[in-house]
Amino acid sequence: MANDEHSLLLGEIKGKLEMLTDTVGNLADGTQRLDERLGKLETRAAAHGALAGGLISVGLALIIEKIKSMTGMGGA
DSSP: OHHHHHHHHHHHHHHHHHHHHHHHHHHHHHHHHHHHHHHHHHHHHHHHHHHHHHHHHHHHHHHHHHHHHHHTOSOO
């Protein structure tokens, strides 16, 4: 009788272990997909940041030159 109980308990433990293994596998797959999406977002964010920084620096340079020419401090 005790042997049957042990077999049942081992079967239950095995089933739970398989369930946990499946859950971990699903979590790993989900993490991989999120990692790929985040990589794409980071790349796009870096490109947008570089573009915005470039536009702002050009805009500020133009504003500074305009102010210099209006005040006569342009050197030309």
